[in-house]
Amino acid sequence: MIRVLIVDDSALMRRHLTSLLSQERGFETATARNGVEALDMIERESFDVVTLDVNMPEMDGLTCLSRIMAHKPMPVVMVSSITAEGAEATFEALALGAVDFVRKPSGTISLTISQIEETLIAKVKAAAKAKLRRSVNLRQRLTEQRRRAQEAPPPIPRSLGPFGMVLIGVSTGGPTTLEHILPYLPRNLPWPVVVAQHMPGNFTGVFARRLNGACELEVIEVCQQTPVEAGRIYIARGDGDLVFTRRGGKLLAMPMPAGADYLWHPSVARMVESALSQLPAQQLIGVLLTGMGNDGAEAMAKLRERGGHTIAQDEETSVVFGMPADLIARKGAEVVLSDEDVAEQLCIWLRVHGAFKQGGRNAG
Known part of the structure; x- marks a missing residue:
């Protein structure tokens, strides 16, 4: 069983991702509403993979990711918008140590979540086995x-x-x-x-x-x-x-x-x-x-x-x-x-x- 922490400020997105990464598919999930909650949960519990939204209140995804990699490195898959700004943030995340990313559904989430279903499951499974490497200057x-x-x-x-x-x-x-x-x-x-x-x-x-x-x-x-x-x-x-x-x-x-x-x-x-x-x-x-x-x-x-x-x-x-x-x-x-x-x-x-x-x- 792969234990995944889903971090997203959207309650609807958390619910859909939790449903997608169900126990029937080999995942056990927990959720956090922002980077502050995520860091607190990571400090107290053990996770195999984190899915991390980029844009969140209180603490955004990049700040949260940098702290994860500094204090308790683990595989992170970014959930990013498809805008140019989202792409820039995604590459910053990959430079900070994120393993991979998936595109965040746009429009009606319940209709578009199926578009990333297969990709998300494959990438989270791959991330659970991925090797983390610290960047060298x-x-x-x-x-x-x-x-x-x-x-x-x-x-x-x-x-x-x-x-x-x-x-x-x-x-x-x-x-x-x-x-x-x-x-x-x-x-x-x-x-x-x-x-x-x-x-x-x-x-x-x-x-x-x-x-x-x-x-x-x-x-x-x-x-x-x-x-x-x-x-x-x-x-x-x-x-x-x-x-x-x-x-x-x-x-x-x-x-x-x-x-x-x-x-x-x-x-x-x-x-x-x-x-x-x-x-x-x-x-x-x-x-x-x-x-x-x-x-x-x-x-x-x-x-x-x-x-x-x-x-x-x-x-x-x-x-x-x-x-x-x-x-x-x-x-x-x-x-x-x-x-x-x-x-x-x-x-x-x-x-x-x-x-x-x-x-x-x-x-x-």
Whole structure:
């Protein structure tokens, strides 16, 4: 039985979430009306997961979360509105240590709660098993990575094609994990990076803007047919998928409606399959990171079998070791690395020597 504390100032929302997370579904629940009540209950009782509203009186969700993580860390799933402000607050929560988030129903709650039912149950179950990681100062991580690069110059890899792509798939725990990777990629990285992060459409644009302020490479959300060029990181738009096509001999990334044959969106599997239809596997690098389920594992194993490079995130640093574990089980992972070692490995394979960021924008 998973014990869940539901924190929300709406009595109706508390009632609906309590009904949704019923004992018949394997949950035992308690409720709190705001952050003050929640902290008091957490001090007195034991919970496996907390679902936490962002906007509440007396003490908001972000303040409550920061105190939970400082004094009694535990898995927290944020319940966030789909507005731009809600998205910003959600990413702040993930940076503070929240495991994941779900969209808060809008309009008539009793009609829309069913829209998040399956997602909420899956994410709360995953959160109960998730690993919590304390953030390490970005500047300290960069300094350590540069020191290691100087101590062990990267070997010359086998030859790569003249142009290719780095394909990254990630789900639960992804935003924080990507912040451990993408800011380390140098602006002279010869291949573009394309990311499929399971996320709602209202959130990916905000996420791309946040990453753009921390990365040497330009970060953009793919909202229309977009040329794929070096010097950029492309974020697949949420709630749909990303595929590749050609026009006038030029490779383009384009958004597509969510494919019915794929369970998660943006689909990692569909992105990798599409890339394989446009480029030889030798000109692709697949990176499969933290997330529940197995999205992308089969496609990346195929990429590896055909001669491409692949990386799976290790269990120790994965918030949820589902997607990378499946790639490893399929013997499709060329190397298994912590998230903080991924950028360095990409630079080794792409022959970028001594190019790690010297602090970058907004570092520290």
